[in-house]
Amino acid sequence: PAYRDFLAALPKAELHLHIEGTLTPEMKWQLAGRNGVSLPYASIDEMRAAQNFEAPDAPGYLKKFIQHYNEGMLVLRTERDFYDITLSHLARCRDETVRYVEIMFDPQPHLMRGVPFEAFFAGMDEARRVGARDYGVESNFILCINRDLPLDTAHQALGAAAPFRDRIVGFGLDSVEDGNPPAKFTGLYDRARSEGYRLTAHCDVDQRDAVGHIHDCLNLLKVERIDHGINCIEDPALVDVLRERKICLTACPTWRPIDAMPRRVDRIRTMYDLGLKVTLNTDDPGLFLSGTLGTLLPPVAATGNFAPADMAAFMINAFEAAWLPADRRTRY
Template sequence: MASIPPVPRERLPALLRAMPKAELHLHIEGTLEPELIFALAQRNQVRLPYASVQALREAYAFTDLQSFLDIYYAGASVLLHEQDFYDMARAYLERAARDNVVHAEIFFDPQTHTQRGVAMQAVVNGLYRACRDAERELGISSALILSFLRHLSEEDAFATLQAALPLRERFIGVGLDSSELGNPPEKFERVFARCRELGLHVVAHAGEEGPPAYIRDALDRLGAERIDHGVQAIQDAALMQRLAREAVPLTVCPLSNLKLCVVGDLARHPLPQLLAQGLKVTVNSDDPAYFGGYVNDNFVQLFEATAMDAGQAWQLAVNSFEASFVTPAQRAPWMQQLRAVFERFARAA
């Protein structure tokens, strides 16, 4: 930490926006802005239960995870064709590039779409094509992670995996999302074992609304390499020690936690304490179209609320690179870019 160039506090918001970073907890369906929802609804002749963009935005008053999911799935109903998935992913990647995201690992929920009769190929190919075009044209690298919906059965997850296997080279891993309470990790133990046999990376949502035991079970029973959210670990000292000792990344989403009432105030968010205890914490946006902020908004608002400093910003950016599923050779230039940004801000003081 001593070798990090000093940056004055008044320069911190600009530094947070300018520094390169990876985003590792991002649901692509959660990037559907109301304007794009209405445009796709018109293109695909889908009727929405909202009269206008403003009426839809006003519905974004969530009391918990389930109240959000109800609107989330309604918004996804406008996605029918490969081009729709392309347009959605391309819009996110353009926004992420403006936030100086150099790498994104993107969740997608095929069951949300295949249950409506949308072909798996349309989902994956549209997203994958957007990722490749954005890398070539914008310089942002990205990868796809197929997420199983935990409120559905493990048998349905197996069927989804089977349907996706012909497209195996277009996604790097699997995850577990949707309603956490009442759907513990062990419900999907067999399908995750199969995914590990296939050489897929494994991550899982745990410890957002669910108890710390869900985090432990995601590690022990699913073989999770990263924990998505994980903020409830703060309640279990032994688990915190394990997460730090084993360097298990947590992909934390501050504005999501605030919007879904996981925390009542950003000033009391556990992320600074998790970081201080040596956990490999990262900052991400989750479902930014619904939660009022993309990744830079999460950084700036969290730092304003908690008085975190440039040293912590450096560590969070480094954590995001180290927690990503890329090679050391890919990380190296990002680290060089990170140091260059810090040095530039230190010189400008």
């Protein structure tokens, strides 16, 4: 109980969270009703049962997970929807002493179903302002490209983001990795870099050529952060590079089912013991049973046999790697 209290009060930061993945079944059902979007389920329980997919660490899980994630997005239609889901998340951050969060969003699917950039971004950005003012939770946005959608839609999304460039700190890459390796995005990353975005990219868990993808993200895309990246421990030379360059790795010890967790936590323990700048993140708290950062940390501490100082070190890593001006990074 004392350890739980310590974790509950610990000032936290999260660097890997998708706003579309914060949608819980309840919110999805409610927004579908509000927007007249028909979902292929007779009841919320039926939807919940259908969503009860499992995501063990195997190459095929990501595609299955993304199908559910994409279905959830269909209910997001208006500026108010994006305001509501963003502010709901920031309220949970306040309740769990999460002081800073970097929020990823996927513009392409929203644009492709006719939601203008200025609509979804205005909703998210207003929630960011209100969350900072009323909840004391600071946040920043990372525009994420869905790597499995046509490359020209990625360029269109970057173009649509241009008027809001000063309010979007970073640029990332997510969705189905198999068949969409980093090398495909060299030109896109050159453009994002020239426009001044900070750069990250997903190298998801146990993907085909996972280690090669991490190398390519560093050397071709020239990212300063890797999302997931836990397969790096398979390559000692790569570990040396990541450690020397203090590359932040945003690991996600998420689970569903629960027995998928120990293998991820073991590998995060190895990363930590190797001296890598690794952080703990929830990725998609509405979809994974591991939930939000507040519910994730206690079982991770127990499973990984992490001491309170270790858990604090994970949070310090996140605050240090935060895309905030240097003078505001360590004030927590």
